[in-house]
Amino acid sequence: MSSEAQEVGAEVVASADEDPEKLSAKYENLCRDINLDKNTEDTAFKMYQKVTNNFSLEGNEKHWMACAIYTASRQSQTPTVSKQDTVMGSCLSLNNLLRSCRMSIYDFKTKIKQWCSMANMSEEFRKQIDNMERKFSITLTLFKNYRTIFERVFSCPPNEKKHNKYSALHSKCSYIKLDDICWRLFLCVKNQKPSATVDLVTSFNLMMCCIDLIYANVLAENRTDLINPDFPGVPEFSEAKPRDHCILSHFCDMADEAKVMKNTVFKKIIQAFFEAKTIYGNEETMLGLLSTENFERNHKSLNISYEQYVLMAGEFDERILAAYHMDANEHTNLNDQALRPPVTPLTRQQDLPAMSDRNFEPVAHATSNVKHLSAKFTTQPTDFVMQAGDEVIHKMLEMIGKMKQRFTTEFPIRSEAENRFKLAMSVYFSLLHHILLAEKNNKPNIDLKKNLSHDMFNNTLMACCVELVLAAYNTELKFPWVLDCFGINAFEFHKIIEIVVRHGTHEGRLTRELVKHLNSIEETCLERLAWLRTSPVWGMIADVETLPTSAEVNNDRSAGALQIFLRKVYLLGWLRIQKLCAELNLKDKMPDKIWTIFEHSIRVKTELMKDRHLDQIIMCAIYIYIRVTKMQDPKFSDIMRSYRNQRQAVNSVYREVLIKDNDGKPEYKDIIYFYNYNYVPEMTTWSIENLNKNLDRSDLLLSPHPIERQSQPKRLTSGLYVSQMSKNEFQPSPNDDVYSFHCSPAKDLQKMNEKVRGGKRLLNFNEDSPREMSYHLKQLKTVRDDRDTECK
Incomplete structure (x- = not known):
């Protein structure tokens, strides 16, 4: 690591040493208490020692021992009485284990997930948890x-x-x-x-x-x-x-x-x-x-x-x-986030329907979501959609049939799969009708046949409707299961979400919880899934020399798919930077400077995002700013602690960061390692040149941050919508009564008088001397005087 890199590097937290004999005695007593078999006991202790050598474990040691014992017990096999078959697990009672460790269910559920990350457990085991x-x-x-x-x-x-x-x-x-x-x-x-x-x-x-x-x-x-x-x-x-x-x-x-x-x-x-x-x-x-x-x-x-x-x-x-x-x-101490109301995403909050007065009750809300989706149930295209022609409709129905076959094959309950897909198909036909109708109203000469011929549009819309049904029933099949089921990539899928939210909300078919769910999965696509190395976004990035800035993509009215994607990514990144900076008490121009670092990493050092998470880049941008400007606080541990309070926070974001990919064998370490050995070498030189506190940076131009768009019409109740008025929409008529609110006529008159008094006097007005008359006025006056004389 170069001297510059060492200057901005992060300190690695060392793990505390434990007394081996005391630790071993505690462990043995616990194993005797729960009557654990010898093989599971040895396997669990080896796993515990390996994790403690690599990580610093906070809290009660017995709690982490319980995680090791449970993990090891689920990996073993127990023979049946007949000795001919075996069952997975050592038949360990989880409740007895927790009782012996004096560990609550809530603590176990929290720590077992952290343990899976530290012990590098398989994806299958994590799904079981x-x-x-x-x-x-x-x-x-x-x-x-x-x-x-x-x-x-x-x-x-x-x-x-x-x-x-x-x-x-x-x-x-x-x-x-x-x-x-x-x-x-x-x-x-x-x-x-x-x-x-x-x-x-x-x-x-x-x-x-x-x-x-x-x-x-x-x-x-x-x-x-x-x-x-x-x-x-x-x-x-x-x-x-x-x-x-x-x-x-x-x-x-x-x-x-x-x-x-x-x-x-x-x-x-x-x-x-x-x-x-x-x-x-x-x-x-x-x-x-x-x-x-x-x-x-x-x-x-x-x-x-x-x-x-x-x-x-x-x-x-x-x-x-x-x-x-x-x-x-x-x-309440037993419950967790699994069935609580979905968190409100940072993006597109203005699109959310009005909040209900009722308290959140999972069963009632799940039933309400299903009822909303089931309204106006139909399994056939509307007459308006049928205008596209028999050939297009036949192709569309054929596509739906193939997706139905894949869904019923992958869905766990075959008997319920048919009903779930029928409901999704009903939502699809309803949304398709409103989407095409809105396009027809905006562009009367639009060709419906051409619009319906886009396979990706139909596939993603149908997949989004299936996701809505799965979310309404609160199923365990969580996103991105629907993408895996239908073979759709996240970059293409994220495009349909805004369209569905706009038309589904306006129609009143999507509840507040379902809109929040769609916004959340769009953020999931933007922050991680669309940046996977298999994503088509990398092919688009390779075709451009340098990615556009936030200001460029926001001002480009003819933006393509990549520009629109970056516009959303930039906005999401800026909103999260603001939240995290507020949590860390970083004020004034600091968030704007951190945003400039973040934008540079996305535009110029885009490879940092490959197979990684947006929040990882944000945390690194914050810390490199702190080191370059020679601030004492916050430390990287403070950033991670504040990040855990963010609504989208997941432990794996800072515990498992891709370091390198060796021929399809990815190597993961924690975010501090990633910062020191991946991020710092790429960003140090630019950061020091642009943000060093010791240099005169009065000429530094901060990159303008994104601005959220105006809201769409918001549905308050049935048939009642509120929308923001555009600047050119209000054209007052002189015959109409106009009322102004929060305005004082006296103050307006005072401003006008001051304006008049402060104006430049171009003419020399002298009230004592007579005004000089123009030549034409003099002639008119002479004619008038002559006529007056004749009349007399």
């Missing part, structure tokens, strides 16, 4: 709904103490036992077919099917004392047809979809339980589950079945939720 976290978040959300619904349907008899643990000793089904078996039934049902619970709406419907089944069994046993008399769904009791009573329509906004699930997926799972002797009763009617002879063994059997699943899957034991009090506030 993400799925486990998401499943628990969905179950936690559903449990809150379950509590409310269960207490609306059932009630504790007056002679029974609601939370008396001794009441569970009686063989008769009590209120507390009914609650217990109902929740365990749902846990077993959803784990019987995990692919059936990939989204929140489907999981909620499945839970309602379980409550509905228990409700029918309570009626069949004539236990009306357990049913809430205030529940509006209570029927007139009939011993002949207790199973015919259905409560789904009372709680499911999409009751038809729930009833379809009840008669298909749910029915098959319950029948499989009967065949496997997981539950006992009348297999044909699915009744008798709560009878005196079946209740206890059903309760015990469901518990055993669920315990076996948890040990094999290595997941959280979700029965612990029932141990918490029913106050929703007590669950």
Whole structure:
């Protein structure tokens, strides 16, 4: 590293030394406490030592040991009783591990992700962690709904103490036992077919099917004392047809979809339980589950079945939720970002629909999103679109058919894939109609046939509609799954998002959450996915000598695809620089100077972005400015700490940065290493020449930063829109009354008088001397005087 590079380099934080004997004793005691097998114990400790040699681990040592033990246990295999097969994992109870380490579920979910990055775990294992976290978040959300619904349907008899643990000793089904078996039934049902619970709406419907089944069994046993008399769904009791009573329509906004699930997926799972002797009763009617002879063994059997699943899957034991009090506030320490309202992106906030007055409730909002997308459902092009001609429409429908085939093949639930794609197709035809209609209004001579012949436009629009449906159902298939499914690159996909937001919002089909989701995935494309080495953007960059500045792309009215892309990237970079600088208390001209560094790195040193993240370049730009200007603070660790508070922050951004790619074998290290060995050699000379504090830089011209565009018409309510008035739009008529607000007539008159008084007097006005008359006026006066004399 050159002397200049050393001057602006970042210090590497050294890891603290631990007493090996003390550490080993702690680890061994933990392993004995959870009865861990020897192979897993040795593998986990080697992994722990390797990570501690490379990283400084903050916090409780046992928490990081727990991460190592869990990771190692999921990599091992355990033989079955027959010795012929094996199961993944060492059958370690995750809840017991956390209990022994005194580690909360929230802490585990936070640290296991950091551990995966530091231990360089496989992408498959990381997906398992993400799925486990998401499943628990969905179950936690559903449990809150379950509590409310269960207490609306059932009630504790007056002679029974609601939370008396001794009441569970009686063989008769009590209120507390009914609650217990109902929740365990749902846990077993959803784990019987995990692919059936990939989204929140489907999981909620499945839970309602379980409550509905228990409700029918309570009626069949004539236990009306357990049913809430205030529940509006209570029927007139009939011993002949207790199973015919259905409560789904009372709680499911999409009751038809729930009833379809009840008669298909749910029915098959319950029948499989009967065949496997997981539950006992009348297999044909699915009744008798709560009878005196079946209740206890059903309760015990469901518990055993669920315990076996948890040990094999290595997941959280979700029965612990029932141990918490029913106050929703007590669950906040368990929840995370998985099912909270989506964060508001920095870009295009002006396009968001008006905020709802209701508090965010995941199930209700997911159902609302699906309902909005389902409005005006159609599976055929509109008459206006059909004007493009049979040949174009046939080609378009053929394209949709191919995409449908790929989607149904990749989607986890084959039975649900058809319905999901039908809804996406309905949204596609609706958006296509409004997009083409708007183009026709702007350009009356437009050729619809030509517009519909663009394959990439149709592919990306259809893919975007599929993404909207997946987001509405809150599915686990997160972006960019849809790009992988249809083979679309992020650079092409990002172009359609702004069009969909504009027309979908104006139509009222996209809720605020869905618009935020689309804006977020557009930012994902701009910050990372479009910069992958396989992206077509690199071919476009190679065709130009130097990339244009922000000012150039903003002033270019005939901008091409690359210029529009850079315009969005520049704006996103500037907004994030502002936020991060405000967090670091960097004020005055500092953000503008950091922006100038950032823009130079994008324009001239574009290769720094290849397979990397925009935020990595922003953090490096901030720190090189700090070093060049010889500021004492903030340190790089302060920048990373402030970055973690940003809405888009992800740990992998500063923990895993590409250093080099050796024949398809990428090498990753932390961002400080990247800054010292990749960023500094490229940016040091220019930064010192332009920003050195010791040099006279009065002639330095800072690059102008981007400015957000004006907002589109914003939909407040049905049929009511607010839009910003353009400068040339207001043309007052002299016959109309004009009202001016926030203006003072007295002040205006005063300004006019001052203007008149301050003007230059070109003529010498002398009031004492008579004014000299022009020649023509003199002649006119002579004629008039002569006529007056004649008249006299």
